[in-house]
Amino acid sequence: MEDPESTVQLPLPSPFGAKAEVIELPLPGQPASESKQDSTQFQAKKPDNLWYAVYFPQLAQLTESQQQEHLKELAAVLESISSTVSFHPQALICEIRSSLKYFGGINAIHNKVNEPLKEALKQLSLPEFFLHAACPTVTGSLLLARSGHNGLVYRKDNLRSALGQLSTEVLHLSKEQNRRLYNMGIRHLRDIWRLPTDGLRKRFGSEFMNLLKKALGEAPDPTQNYLPPPAFSTSYDLPYEVESLDRLLPIADEMLSHLCEFLRRRDLSMSHLVFYLKHEKRNGTDINMSLRQASRCNKHLLMLLETHFTNLMIPAPVIAMKMEVKKFDAFMSHSESLLAEDKPNGRQYHDNNLYQFMEQLKARLGGHFVNSINTVAEHCPEYATRQIAYDEMEITSRAGDKQKSIPLTPRPFLLLQEPQQLILKNGKLYHSKPITIISGPERIESYWWSGSDVRRDYYVALEQNGSRLWIYRERSGEKNWYLHGYFA
Amino acid sequence: MKTYSESSTKAPESLLDRAYSHIDGIEQDGLPAPSIEELLQRNADLWRGCDMAGQGVHGQSTGYPQLDEVLPGRGWPQNGLMEIISPHWGMGELQLLIPLMRSVIARGQWILWISPPHLLYAPALTQAGINTDQILVVNLDTSCKDALWSMEKALQTKNCGLVLAWQTWLPGKVLRRLQLAAETGSTLGVLFKHRDSKYSPSRLRIQIKDSSSSSADFSTADVTVIKARGNFRPLTTRLKLYQHHA
Incomplete structure (x- = not known):
C-alpha cells in the first residue's frame, strides 16, 4: 500500500561526494492539496506533530565538541522557524506543525531556512549541503533525513510504509548488529517490520526495539529543546541632548525594568551590567556595574546606577544610552528578601541587604x-x-x-602606618608630653634574612596627657625611640 | 539632601506617636493601663524630669557596671548617634566599646569603621575577642563627603550593628541627619572627637578625661556622661579599662 504523499524511492545520494545535492521535496502539486484534506480530517481527532529534521552528514568527520559548536551555530537558523529545536547526532530537529499555516506550508519553511543554512555552513567552511525530512515522529524524521530521501510524511498511519523503504544503514547500528542483520537477509526496514518483536528483542536488545518503536510513534520520544544562551542589550536614542545625568534616570529605570522582566522570564539574574553613554564627537562613557551578589531587582540596580552617576563626569552631553548585560547567573530564590521590609522591628539580617549596601559603597568609593x-x-x-x-x-x-x-602581650587597636620618632631629652622621652614607660620590654627580632633587619624592644607607655602608647627602641643603629601605636 | 528634609519633618511626629501609642492602644483595648513605672522601664523616649540616670532597662549593657549606673536605660542606647570625646587618641575610647562590639558581632551584624586615624590593627581586635570577619574598614584617604555619605548609608542599613567614625568637627545639621539615619536603621553610630560641641544633637555624649592626678595609673579612666536623653546633669564615674592588659 503505497502512500501518495509520502516518500518516493530515490537513489541515495552519497553524503560525502562532491556532487551531493539537496533533492527538492516531492511535495508540490497534487499531493499538497491532498495533505490539506488529510490534515483537516485529522485535526478533529488529534493533529500529529510534524518534526522537521536537518541532517548534516559532513559533521561526522569532526570531533564531538566541534560538532556541538557547529550545531549551535546552525540551530540559530532553525530558531527562526521554531522554538523547539533539539540536538541529535549531526542533526537538528524541530517541530513545525504549529507554524505550518503561519509560514504557508512546508515548502515555504524549507525555502526560508535553505539559504541561511547554506550560508551558515559556508561560514563554518563546511560543504554546503544538507539533507532534510519531515514526519510525525522525531526518530522517524531523523531516519528519513539520514536516508537522503528528503521525504515528507504527514500522517502517522503512513509512517510504517514510508520508513519501510529505507535501508537498514540509517539506523546507525554497530558493525556487529549490521552484520547480523545482513546475514539474516534484512536489507530494508520493511524486512524488520515482518519479523516477530519478541525474537528481535532477544537478538538485538530492547534499545534497538525502542528505536524502531520511537520511529513509528509507538513509544514516547521526548526531546530536549535547545535554549540559546541569553543575551540582553537595549538602547535608547534621546530626542535631545541631555547634560544632567539625573534626567537619564527615568529612561534607565525603564530599561532596567525591561531587563528585569527579561530576567524573570528566563529565571535568571545578572551580575555584570554595562551602560554606554554616547556623546556627540566624543568617545562614549562606559559605566561598569559588576555585582558581587547577582540581582534582578530593578530598584537596587537603579540605586547603584544613581550612585555611579554622582561621581561621573561626562565630557559632553549625552545623545544616546545603551545597556548590555555581560554576565548572567542562575537565579537564587533566597536572595529575594520577601517579607523583610514588612517586619516593623528589622530583626532579620539578610545578607542580601548587606551585599546591596557593600555594592553601593563600592560604587561610590x-x-x-x-x-x-x-x-x-x-x-x-x-x-x-x-x-x-x-x-x-x-x-x-x-x-x-x-x-x-x-600575640600574648597586648597589641594596640590603632597602629601607625609609619613609626614616628620620639624625642629623648635629658634621659626623658617626649612625644608631645613626657612619656612614662609602664611595662616592657618585649623583644621582637625578625627579618634578619632580608636586608631590612627588625630588632626592637617594645614598651607600653603612658603619655602625660593620658594617651596610652606602644613605643619601641631600635636595638641596632642609632637606637632611636619610636611611637608605633595607640591603645585606644 | 532629599532624605534629610523628608525625614526631619516626619521624625518629631513619629516620635510622639510612638510615645503615646502604648497608652492609647491599651486604653482602647479595655485592659488596665500600665503603671507609669512600667512605661518608664520600657520606653526610651519617656523619662522623669526630676530623676537622674538609672531609669528603665531599655539600653544595652556597656559591660562596665559603673558606667551602666550613670547611663539612662542602664546601658548604651539601642540606636542613634553618640559621641565619645577624648582630647587625644589612645585614651581608652575603643576600650569602652569592646563588650558592645562583641555583642554586635555575636548578633551576626557588621561593624563598619569609617576612616580611623591610623591603621586598624587586626591582632588587637582578635585579642579583645572581636571576630574580624564581620568588620569593614573605609580607608582614611576617603574624602570627608564620601565618608559621611557611607556613614549615613551604613546607619540606614540594618546589617550594620555599629558604625564607628572619626570626625573631629561636624556641623549640627550633619549630626542631626546622621542621628535620624541611625534611628531609621535602628543602628548605633559612634563618633570619636577631640573636642566637645555644646549643642550637638547626638543622643549621648561621653567624655574621657586624662587622669592627670594619677599619672602612673595606666588602666583607670574618668568617664563623664555630658549629655544623655534622660539626664540633666553630667555624671562622672571612674572605670577600669584595659582589662585584657592585666
Whole structure:
C-alpha cells in the first residue's frame, strides 16, 4: 500500500561526494492539496506533530565538541522557524506543525531556512549541503533525513510504509548488529517490520526495539529543546541632548525594568551590567556595574546606577544610552528578601541587604577604599595585619584561620602606618608630653634574612596627657625611640 | 539632601506617636493601663524630669557596671548617634566599646569603621575577642563627603550593628541627619572627637578625661556622661579599662 504523499524511492545520494545535492521535496502539486484534506480530517481527532529534521552528514568527520559548536551555530537558523529545536547526532530537529499555516506550508519553511543554512555552513567552511525530512515522529524524521530521501510524511498511519523503504544503514547500528542483520537477509526496514518483536528483542536488545518503536510513534520520544544562551542589550536614542545625568534616570529605570522582566522570564539574574553613554564627537562613557551578589531587582540596580552617576563626569552631553548585560547567573530564590521590609522591628539580617549596601559603597568609593581586615601569622607587628580590598574579598571561605596567631602581650587597636620618632631629652622621652614607660620590654627580632633587619624592644607607655602608647627602641643603629601605636 | 528634609519633618511626629501609642492602644483595648513605672522601664523616649540616670532597662549593657549606673536605660542606647570625646587618641575610647562590639558581632551584624586615624590593627581586635570577619574598614584617604555619605548609608542599613567614625568637627545639621539615619536603621553610630560641641544633637555624649592626678595609673579612666536623653546633669564615674592588659 503505497502512500501518495509520502516518500518516493530515490537513489541515495552519497553524503560525502562532491556532487551531493539537496533533492527538492516531492511535495508540490497534487499531493499538497491532498495533505490539506488529510490534515483537516485529522485535526478533529488529534493533529500529529510534524518534526522537521536537518541532517548534516559532513559533521561526522569532526570531533564531538566541534560538532556541538557547529550545531549551535546552525540551530540559530532553525530558531527562526521554531522554538523547539533539539540536538541529535549531526542533526537538528524541530517541530513545525504549529507554524505550518503561519509560514504557508512546508515548502515555504524549507525555502526560508535553505539559504541561511547554506550560508551558515559556508561560514563554518563546511560543504554546503544538507539533507532534510519531515514526519510525525522525531526518530522517524531523523531516519528519513539520514536516508537522503528528503521525504515528507504527514500522517502517522503512513509512517510504517514510508520508513519501510529505507535501508537498514540509517539506523546507525554497530558493525556487529549490521552484520547480523545482513546475514539474516534484512536489507530494508520493511524486512524488520515482518519479523516477530519478541525474537528481535532477544537478538538485538530492547534499545534497538525502542528505536524502531520511537520511529513509528509507538513509544514516547521526548526531546530536549535547545535554549540559546541569553543575551540582553537595549538602547535608547534621546530626542535631545541631555547634560544632567539625573534626567537619564527615568529612561534607565525603564530599561532596567525591561531587563528585569527579561530576567524573570528566563529565571535568571545578572551580575555584570554595562551602560554606554554616547556623546556627540566624543568617545562614549562606559559605566561598569559588576555585582558581587547577582540581582534582578530593578530598584537596587537603579540605586547603584544613581550612585555611579554622582561621581561621573561626562565630557559632553549625552545623545544616546545603551545597556548590555555581560554576565548572567542562575537565579537564587533566597536572595529575594520577601517579607523583610514588612517586619516593623528589622530583626532579620539578610545578607542580601548587606551585599546591596557593600555594592553601593563600592560604587561610590571605589573597590580599594572598602577593606576587610585579617590577622596574619607574622612576628613583625606591621605585617601581622592585612587589609583586603573589597574586590578580592572571599566572604564565604575565610573561616579557616581564626585564632591561629594571637600575640600574648597586648597589641594596640590603632597602629601607625609609619613609626614616628620620639624625642629623648635629658634621659626623658617626649612625644608631645613626657612619656612614662609602664611595662616592657618585649623583644621582637625578625627579618634578619632580608636586608631590612627588625630588632626592637617594645614598651607600653603612658603619655602625660593620658594617651596610652606602644613605643619601641631600635636595638641596632642609632637606637632611636619610636611611637608605633595607640591603645585606644 | 532629599532624605534629610523628608525625614526631619516626619521624625518629631513619629516620635510622639510612638510615645503615646502604648497608652492609647491599651486604653482602647479595655485592659488596665500600665503603671507609669512600667512605661518608664520600657520606653526610651519617656523619662522623669526630676530623676537622674538609672531609669528603665531599655539600653544595652556597656559591660562596665559603673558606667551602666550613670547611663539612662542602664546601658548604651539601642540606636542613634553618640559621641565619645577624648582630647587625644589612645585614651581608652575603643576600650569602652569592646563588650558592645562583641555583642554586635555575636548578633551576626557588621561593624563598619569609617576612616580611623591610623591603621586598624587586626591582632588587637582578635585579642579583645572581636571576630574580624564581620568588620569593614573605609580607608582614611576617603574624602570627608564620601565618608559621611557611607556613614549615613551604613546607619540606614540594618546589617550594620555599629558604625564607628572619626570626625573631629561636624556641623549640627550633619549630626542631626546622621542621628535620624541611625534611628531609621535602628543602628548605633559612634563618633570619636577631640573636642566637645555644646549643642550637638547626638543622643549621648561621653567624655574621657586624662587622669592627670594619677599619672602612673595606666588602666583607670574618668568617664563623664555630658549629655544623655534622660539626664540633666553630667555624671562622672571612674572605670577600669584595659582589662585584657592585666
